[in-house]
Amino acid sequence: MRAPRLLLPGAAAVLLAAALQPPPPVPALGASLREKPSVDDAVGYSIRPISGWEASPRKNPDDPTARCLVGGWYAKGKETNEAEVSVFAFGKFFPEESRAVPTESGAPPAPGPEGGGGDPPPGEDPPPGPPSDPPPGKEPPPADGPPPEGGKPDEPGTGGGEPGGKPKPPAPKAPTSLKDLFGEAPKSFEEWLQGWRDGASKRGGSLDLSPSKAKFGEDEGFLYEGTYRDFSGRTYQLMAASVRRGEFEVAAVYSIRDHKYFARDFKGTFRDSLKSLRILAQRQMEKARADLAKKLAEAGGDEAAWAARVIDGLPPGWTYRKTANYVIVHDKSIENSAVGVPGLIEKIAVRLEALRKEVYEPLFPPDRPVTALSVVKVTQDPAQYFAYGAPQGSAGYWSWPSRELVFFCMREKVDLTLDVLNHEAFHQYIFYSVGQVSPHSWFNEGHGDYFAGFDRKDGKYRPAKFEWRRKKIEEAIKGRRHVPLDKFLRFSQAEYYQRGGDPSKGGDVLQNYAQGWSLIWFLRTTKEPKYQGILDRYFNTLKAAVTGWRTAEEEAARKENRKPLPSFLFPPELNARAMEEALKAGFDGIDLAELEKDWIESKPW
Incomplete structure (x- = not known):
């Protein structure tokens, strides 16, 4: 049914005439295939996608969060019912480290609207975790936490241990690779599907796919049809294909929101597209990979090679711009005056370099030079952003395992x-200047929002209050719903991201974001000397812990004739201890009740 419209008086006759005519048939939205297949010889597949659908950038094959995803296309517009196709690759032609997947839910991401991570825009339900989350898994234990269940604290001569006098099990091995953090990847499409089924079931949804044997050129495989129902009850029609040659397998999954015209308008075309899926000749793949390997070797350093791989994976319609410290990849349409914002990419490039030089580096000086080439990815709109795999409810995110900052253009x-x-650029800078250290969320997200308010005036970036958060914290303080600072400062990430509970106990994540911004604003702008050093002491304590670990690790690696572990493998138990020490150092001698009173009286909104 059409939404009611306000008609001008002169249109009344037209409306009456239209009402006397028989209703027109519902127009077929339809779908047709592109004439030529899309070929990705570096991964090793080709497929004929739907005509008019737009390609998403290929995930970096070394990205442990890619979950075997190597490409895809999506349909734009509400009439397309959230239609998309995702392509996956498994097996020996894929670098081992690229197939690592998070194991928190035991399932890969489902096509459709579910996701996680990202910073929430105002007024929207936030995702369960921020973009700078540590890898999924259990929170690190407190530095001085309780003894293991069933045992006693270690005492001289006793050793603590398990019931019955058994020795304590050894402490968990510290991660030494991304695979240690993200777990083993599925080795086949069937294994991937089983993970999805298990994850959907745990979340209150379901996945039902039926396979049938099929031929794809000279290779054997399967076609699949079925449905996926998410936790909210929304249903998606699914069609998929998988084709295998030896230990290498490629799969494609079409997903579309269920509607009554699916069979008429899309089903046949989806099937034809899936039947066009092919594995390329081995020689073609090997040549493409040899060419790419040469580019990466010439890039100069791991981070530059990572950026070069990102550039190599850009689909038609995308381009990039390099600055001294950044690679900005973006959809070309952003520079189109009809649909984009001409000059925006140049403005982003200038802003990134200026913020780093004028704001981030002076406030958070690194202990050693930052040489990384940081990747920033700008999509043309929210549709492209979410088709790329961004978390629902977010406006942008920084993903340290993917080493990319992603956001969309709001025209x-x-x-x-x-x-x-x-x-998000603040989160990215902290990662490269310090490492994957996880500050308390009030410090991390509060600073992100503090910098979000910065604008350039008189040739210099200056702080300004961030409008997204002001009203929320004003209402919280006036309504006495804010979280007491003695509790707020110690919130874990999970507590910071609560929703649906008592706001005064942290049950409203948007209020928590607003309170974090407000507290950072107060501490950064206060004229009270006793508060002015809090943030510097806090951060410097964290940084010293990471620097100390990196120095010790480099020395150990030198003695053992191996490469040192990267900074993002900073052990979780050391991070937990460093957070506690940072709180003590930052707020040493500070009366928190008095600080809270002064913060409120300053009307920090």
Whole structure:
């Protein structure tokens, strides 16, 4: 049914005439295939996608969060019912480290609207975790936590241990690779599907796919049809194909929101597209990979090679811009005056370099030079952003395992686009200047929002209050719903991201974000001397812990004739201890009740 419309008086006759005519048939949205297949010889497949659908950038094959995803296309517009196709690769032609997947839910991401991570825009339900989350898994134990269940604290001569006098099990081995953090990847499409089924079931959804044997050129495989129902009850029609040659397998999954015209408009075309899936000749793949390997070797360093691989995976319609410290990859349409914002990419490039030089580095000086080439990915709109795999409910995110900052262009709200950039670029800078250290969320997200308010005035970036958060914290303080600081400062990440509970106990994540911003604003702008050093002491304590570990690790690696572990493998138990020490150092001698009173009286909104 059409939504009611306000008609001008002169249109009344037209409306009456239209009402006397028989209703027209519902137009077929339809779908047709492109004439030529899309070929990715570096991965090793080809497929004829739907005509008019737009390609998402290929995930970096070394990205442990890619979950075997290597490409895809999506349909734009509400009439397409959230239609998309994702392509996956498994097996020996894929670098081992690229097939690592998070194991928190035991399932890969399902096509459709579910996701996780990302920073929430105002007024929207947030995702369960921020973009700078540590890898999924259990929170690290407190530095001085309780003894293991059933045992006693270690005492001289006793050794503590398990019931019955058994010795304590050895402490968990510290991670030494991304695979240690993200677990083993599925080795086949069937294994991937089983993970999805298990994950859907745990979340209150379901996945039902039936296979049938099929031939894809000279290779054997399967076609699949079925449905996926998410935790909210939304149903998606699924069609898929998988084709295998030896130990190498490629699969494609079409997903579309269920509607009554699916069979008429899409089903046949989806099947034809899936039947076009092919594995390329081995020689073609090997040549493409040899060419890519040469590019990566010439890039100069691991981070530069990572950026080179990102550039190599850009689909038609995408390009990139390099600056001294960044590679900005983006959809070309952003520079199109009809649908984009001409000049936005140049503005982003200038802003990134200026923020780093004028704001981030002076406030958070690194202990050693930052040489990484940071990747920033800008999609043309929210549809492309979410088709790429961004977490629902987010406006942008920084993913340290993917080593990329991703956000979308808001054509009608360019200032908000740049606010999101400011926030996420802070997370990205901290990663490269310090490492994968996880501060308390009030410090981490509060600073992200603090920088989001920065704007350039008189040739210099200056702080300004971040409009997204002001009203929320004002209402919380006036309504006495804010979280007491003695508890707020110790919130774990999970506590910071609560929703649906008592706001005064942290049950409203948007209020927590607003309170974090407000507290950072107060501490950064206060004229009270006793509060002015809190943030520096906190951060420097964290940084010293990471630097000390890196120095010790480099010395150990030198003695053992091996490469040192990267900084993002900073052990979780050391991170937990460093967070506690940072709180003590930052707030040493500070009366928190007095600080809370002064913060509130300053009207920090």
